[in-house]
Amino acid sequence: MRTEHLCRGVATALALAGIPFMAAAQSPAQNAAQNAALAGIDTAEAPRVTQAVNNQVVAPLQASHLAALDTLRPVAGVSGNAPMNHMHLMLRRSALRQKALDSLIAAQHDPHSSRFHRWVTPDQFGRAFGVSDADIAAVTAWLRSNGLVVNGVYPNRMQIDFSGDAAQVERAFHTQLDRFVLDGATHLANATDVSVPTALQNVIVGVAGLNDFRPQxxxxxxxxxxxxxxxxxxxxxxxxxxxxxxxxxxxxxxxxxxxxxxxxxxxxxxxxxxxxxxxxxxxxxxxxxxxxxxxxxxxxxxxxxxxxxxxxxxxxxxxxxxxxxxxxxxxxxxxxxxxxxxxxxxxxxxxxxxxxxxxxxxxxxxxxxxxxxxxxxxxxxxxxxxxxxxxxxxxxxxxxxxxxxxxxxxxxxxxxxxxxxxxxxxxxxxxxxxxxxxxxxxxxxxxxxxxxxxxxxxxxxxxxxxxxxxxxxxxxxxxxxxxxxxxxxxxxxxxxxxxxxxxxxxxxxxxxxxxxxxxxxxxxxxxxxxxxxxxxxxxxxxxxxxxxxxxxxxxxxxxxxxxxxxxxxxxxxxxxxxxxxxxxxxxxxxxxxxxxxxxxxxxxxxxxxxxxxxxxxxxxxxxxxxxxxxxxxxxxxxxxxxxxxxxxxxxxxxxxxxxxxxxxxxxxxxxxxxxxxxxxxxxxxxxTQCVQQLPDIATPDCYYYGSLPGSLYGxxxxxxxxxxxxxxxxxxxxxxxxxxxxxxxxxxxxxxxxxxxxxxxxxxxx
Missing domain, CATH: 3.40.50.200 (Peptidase S8/S53 domain)
Incomplete structure (x- = not known):
């Protein structure tokens, strides 16, 4: 079984709001070894959400919809009460913290570095390289204000698990959910890029789970x-x-x-x-x-x-x-x-x-x-x-x-x-x-x-x-x-x-x-x-x-x-x-x-x-x-x-x-x-072989050497x-x-x- 405790750094910002935010307890020896990995790394920074969050003042998040769907027409809309469970709002760390993380990982793989093979815990990762507690609190408050359920924040302080229905998602993120047919399969996806309040734009990458294209x-x-x-x-x-x-x-x-x-x-x-x-x-x-x-x-x-x-x-x-x-x-x-x-x-x-x-x-x-x-x-x-x-x-x-x-x-x-x-x-x-x-x-x-x-x-x-x-x-x-x-x-x-x-x-x-x-x-x-x-x-x-x-x-x-x-x-x-x-x-x-x-x-x-x-x-x-x-x-x-x-x-x-x-x-x-x-x-x-059926399907990166007029596929x-x-x-x-x-x-x-x-x-x- 796992022993868990509330992280001190987020107790005020998140625990009082009722948002699960848990990290694993460590022994003193484990903490000492893992703290050595972060010794001398200073990623302290002020909150990046500095303006009032206004749902009417929004900015689009680039590439937040699938460009592959742009040439397709939706075959149906999505019912407003369709469940959208356990999506992940992905947060964006600052340039300072990204540079520090890249440097740490490089050192962890360098046999000549004092940080060689000194690994961190999820909580240490979040505290050093995640988004600040205050910024997370601002984002979760905005999600809740749109009727969405915040299930929890991951220890890495980069993911917020949340749920809602299709209507709530469309309203909060200013997008349209539709159903598309691709390669014979029907998929749900947002047809346009999402938008979020401008005040939160610098700390949000987008939503993982607005479409159902999944690894196969x-x-x-x-x-x-x-x-x-x-x-x-x-x-x-x-x-x-x-x-x-x-x-x-x-x-x-x-x-x-x-x-x-x-x-x-x-x-x-x-x-x-x-x-x-x-x-x-x-x-x-x-x-x-x-x-x-x-x-x-x-x-x-x-x-x-x-x-x-x-x-x-x-x-x-x-x-x-x-x-x-x-x-x-x-x-x-x-x-x-x-x-x-x-x-x-x-x-x-x-x-x-x-x-x-x-x-x-x-x-x-x-x-x-x-x-x-x-x-x-x-x-x-x-x-x-x-x-x-x-x-x-x-x-x-x-x-x-x-x-x-x-x-x-x-x-x-x-x-x-x-x-x-x-x-x-x-x-x-x-x-x-x-x-x-x-x-x-x-x-x-x-x-x-x-x-x-x-x-x-x-x-x-x-x-x-x-x-x-x-x-x-x-x-x-x-x-x-x-x-x-x-x-x-x-x-x-x-x-x-x-x-x-x-x-x-x-x-x-x-x-x-x-x-x-x-x-x-x-x-x-x-x-x-x-x-x-x-x-x-x-x-x-x-x-x-x-x-x-x-x-x-x-x-x-x-x-x-x-x-x-x-x-x-x-x-x-x-x-x-x-x-x-x-x-x-x-x-x-x-x-x-x-x-x-x-x-x-x-x-x-x-x-x-x-x-x-x-x-x-x-x-x-x-x-x-x-x-x-x-x-x-x-x-x-x-x-x-x-x-x-x-x-x-x-x-x-x-x-x-x-x-x-x-x-x-x-x-x-x-x-x-x-x-x-x-x-x-x-x-x-x-x-390997590649095919195209003009005019509907054109395939780049394919050298065509012949045709099959009467194939099984047309x-x-x-x-x-x-x-x-x-x-x-x-x-x-x-x-x-x-x-x-x-x-x-x-x-x-x-x-x-x-x-x-x-x-x-x-x-x-x-």
């Missing part, structure tokens, strides 16, 4: 397979009620079925087994996977038992994290009793697969309108970060493009991850599952060609992209996988060369394997053999530049870094999926439980929703190892350290590349790469994502893998053992 899970829909004990492969079952499609044209022939990877395989491929030999299993470290759905807890137990992970002592807990002092997280099983969400299953089981000794928290909040308008994933994460007991690591396998994110919602996301970083929490976010635009998972890129996952483009989290094992397309499977399964159902023999995950004809490695001179020639042949567009797809690992967040200093220095001013993603990559459905990972579900020998149907899954929790597991191993060496386990954002280590292996952004850049190429497999921290992925791309122009719509080549395709960092795979994948050794040296441990 980044996994491939589960497949069901039956195990063939003779071939050790899975035969994928056709979906019920659908006619099985003919064999995919030009695909590699998987005559023996699909491969199902297990925890043993990932441990062998990424050097995790070597850390287990040292006793590093994640014991004592808590990984939280944040979700908007729940799972049957027995699935996790089944997974652990099936793959012999029980001896490592990991534990599992599923719960609804609440904001300190008030309730805003509803159990998803209230609306969906017995829910066994595929995203949640993948996250919980595969973080355990890598760190079987860790404590796994499934933090789930329903995102229906009756529970929390901004969405359950955000609610779960921000409540954990502001809570009394916080995890060491968070994995968030959700996302959507910045083009579908308003300014206030983006500010809320970036604030959340910055606070987590300052508190020492390592956050990993999936890059997305639809090539150069993460918003089209399971569909086709249209209307927006290049975008980046707004849930991950903060400079305070680490974004994990997706790879594919190259052995199938290269014809080298016998070299890297045994024909027989061991007692843990594994078959991997070592690290396996990787390419970017790309299921479309834009996959250059697949094109070459099938004898085509280029992916473009491959795609043109597809047009002839697939006149209905059945195999059109944008599925693949995502990457791209942010249009909101600036490039952090640590991302500028490594070889291959894009010469732009944007925060670019991904940072790293791990296995996510495969071309032609050749390889999946096994998950244990309530409908398809795992049993010895796999006698029944088995669920198979993938996506960057797999990549992120696996990297969170690797971080848990690092955290435990450093704790055993006498350091505090928390490492904060992993990215600054990862890029520093990559510079040593790949070289800097300028100058000659060291020999280790070529030596650590993923294509080398195990040949001469024994000491490499990173596997540099240099073949393939994440350029007349389509079909292309490949490109940064130049007039040409398609190695320089313009969005995006190609290259030596060093790339949009296709970031810094590449890692050898966990070598990463731990290099990380230990970086933080000063022999």
């Amino acid at each position: 899970p980044q996994h491939v829909p589960m497949k069901v397979g039956t195990f063939d004990s003779a071939t050790h492969r899975f035969r994928i079952q056709s979906p019920a009620g659908k006619v099985a499609a003919a064999a995919q044209p030009l695909a590699i022939g998987f005559t023996n079925g699909a491969r199902g990877l297990v925890p043993y395989d990932m441990a062998k491929m990424y050097g995790v087994d070597k850390l287990r030999d040292r006793g590093l299993t994640g014991k004592g470290i808590t990984i939280a996977v944040v979700e908007d759905g729940s799972m049957v807890p027995g699935d996790w137990t089944n997974f652990v038992k099936q793959f012999n992970l029980g001896s490592y002592g990991g534990t599992f807990r599923q719960f609804q994290p609440q904001a300190p002092g008030f309730t805003n997280c509803v159990d998803p099983t209230v609306a969906y009793p017995g829910e066994d969400d595929g995203e949640t299953l993948l996250d919980a089981e595969w973080s355990t697969a890598v760190a079987p000794g860790a404590t796994i928290w499934v933090a789930s909040c329903d995102d229906s309108n009756s529970a929390n308008f901004f969405g359950g994933v955000f609610t779960a994460a921000t409540n954990l970060i502001n809570g009394a007991k916080r995890p060491n690591v968070i994995s968030a396998s959700y996302g959507y493009g910045e083009g579908f994110t308003d300014a206030a919602s983006k500010a809320a996301i970036d604030l959340m991850w910055a606070q987590a970083d300052a508190e020492g929490i390592s956050v990993f976010v999936s890059s997305g599952d639809s090539g150069s635009n993460p918003s089209f998972n399971g569909g086709l890129i249209n209307s927006v060609g290049v975008d980046a996952n707004s849930f991950g483009t903060s400079p305070n989290d680490t974004v994990v992209g997706g790879t594919d094992t190259a052995d199938v397309l290269d014809g080298t499977t016998k070299k890297y996988f045994s024909a027989d399964l061991n007692t843990e159902y594994g078959s991997a023999l070592s690290y396996v060369p990787e390419i970017p995950w790309n299921e479309s004809c834009g996959n250059e490695v697949a094109a070459t394997s099938l004898g085509f001179p280029s992916a473009l020639a491959f795609c043109k042949e597809y047009l002839k053999l697939d006149p209905n567009g059945y195999y059109l797809t944008s599925e693949g690992g995502s990457g791209g530049p942010s249009s909101v967040d600036r490039k952090p200093a640590w991302q500028r220095l490594v070889h291959g870094a894009a010469r732009d001013q944007s925060r670019d993603v991904p940072d790293v990559a791990l296995f996510g999926g495969s071309y032609g459905g050749a390889t999946w990972v096994i998950v244990c579900t309530a409908d398809y439980p795992c049993q010895p020998g796999f006698p029944g149907s088995i669920a198979l899954s993938g996506g960057t929703s797999l990549s992120s929790p696996m990297f969170a597991g690797i971080q848990a191993l690092i955290d435990q190892g450093l704790a055993k060496k006498g350091l505090a386990p928390n490492q904060g954002n992993a990215a600054p350290t990862l890029y520093a280590l990559a510079m040593a292996e790949y070289g800097g952004a300028s100058g000659a590349a060291p020999a280790s850049l070529a030596a650590c190429s993923s294509d080398n497999g195990t040949r001469g790469t024994g000491k490499c921290v990173f596997h540099d992925i240099t073949r393939g791309s994440i350029a 007349p389509l122009q079909v292309g490949l994502t490109s940064t130049n719509a007039a040409r398609y080549n190695a320089k313009t395709e969005a995006y190609a893998a290259r030596p060093g960092w790339s949009f296709a795979a970031g810094l590449g994948s890692v050898d966990a053992k070598n990463l731990f050794d290099a990380w230990s040296a970086f933080v000063g441990v022999p």
Whole structure:
């Protein structure tokens, strides 16, 4: 249970007003250590709300509505009594406090600084870097004067949770709520920018939750397979009620079925087994996977038992994290009793697969309108970060493009991850599952060609992209996988060369394997053999530049870094999926439980929703190892350290590349790469198919190579994502893998053992 007390600094301003504002109690030793992080940092300032608040004198907040809706006509209005629950009024800190926070986080990641790894609590974060108590009191009084219910103020002093109905929201914020149809789904959103009293303009960013565009899970829909004990492969079952499609044209022939990877395989491929030999299993470290759905807890137990992970002592807990002092997280099983969400299953089981000794928290909040308008994933994460007991690591396998994110919602996301970083929490976010635009998972890129996952483009989290094992397309499977399964159902023999995950004809490695001179020639042949567009797809690992967040200093220095001013993603990559459905990972579900020998149907899954929790597991191993060496386990954002280590292996952004850049190429497999921290992925791309239907849908950043007059979707122009719509080549395709960092795979994948050794040296441990 949590012990809470009212913060002295806000007792007068807020407690007397009846607004919940709670912070966790700390021991004297904890306070002493955390106060050291803020020693000498002076952020005292006078209140910034200095004028009387007048509802008739207002100013608009720029970019506070979705520009993507400007070309759409609303299909309906919104009833005035429609509930708008648990929206977040996002506050704006002063330039002084923003500069101080940026300096603190930089110092927390600098081994030469006295503030190195000195983390803060939510209350300390709020007192030093939030909005003043007087300004918060002025804002909450204004909300109440408009009939809105103030549920509480977060300890970070940057978020006010409030509720009301649509009429109250429209009146208070001088905007119109409407319903729009986008990609076949109906959404509620404010049609115009909001306005607030001019007196409050300098302390308010906007409202997160005025629309219902929420981060979406980044996994491939589960497949069901039956195990063939003779071939050790899975035969994928056709979906019920659908006619099985003919064999995919030009695909590699998987005559023996699909491969199902297990925890043993990932441990062998990424050097995790070597850390287990040292006793590093994640014991004592808590990984939280944040979700908007729940799972049957027995699935996790089944997974652990099936793959012999029980001896490592990991534990599992599923719960609804609440904001300190008030309730805003509803159990998803209230609306969906017995829910066994595929995203949640993948996250919980595969973080355990890598760190079987860790404590796994499934933090789930329903995102229906009756529970929390901004969405359950955000609610779960921000409540954990502001809570009394916080995890060491968070994995968030959700996302959507910045083009579908308003300014206030983006500010809320970036604030959340910055606070987590300052508190020492390592956050990993999936890059997305639809090539150069993460918003089209399971569909086709249209209307927006290049975008980046707004849930991950903060400079305070680490974004994990997706790879594919190259052995199938290269014809080298016998070299890297045994024909027989061991007692843990594994078959991997070592690290396996990787390419970017790309299921479309834009996959250059697949094109070459099938004898085509280029992916473009491959795609043109597809047009002839697939006149209905059945195999059109944008599925693949995502990457791209942010249009909101600036490039952090640590991302500028490594070889291959894009010469732009944007925060670019991904940072790293791990296995996510495969071309032609050749390889999946096994998950244990309530409908398809795992049993010895796999006698029944088995669920198979993938996506960057797999990549992120696996990297969170690797971080848990690092955290435990450093704790055993006498350091505090928390490492904060992993990215600054990862890029520093990559510079040593790949070289800097300028100058000659060291020999280790070529030596650590993923294509080398195990040949001469024994000491490499990173596997540099240099073949393939994440350029996937994109479409447009003129005049209604025009898609930029797409090179059109043909058309399908009679496709399943109607007349389509079909292309490949490109940064130049007039040409398609190695320089313009969005995006190609290259030596060093790339949009296709970031810094590449890692050898966990070598990463731990290099990380230990970086933080000063022999």
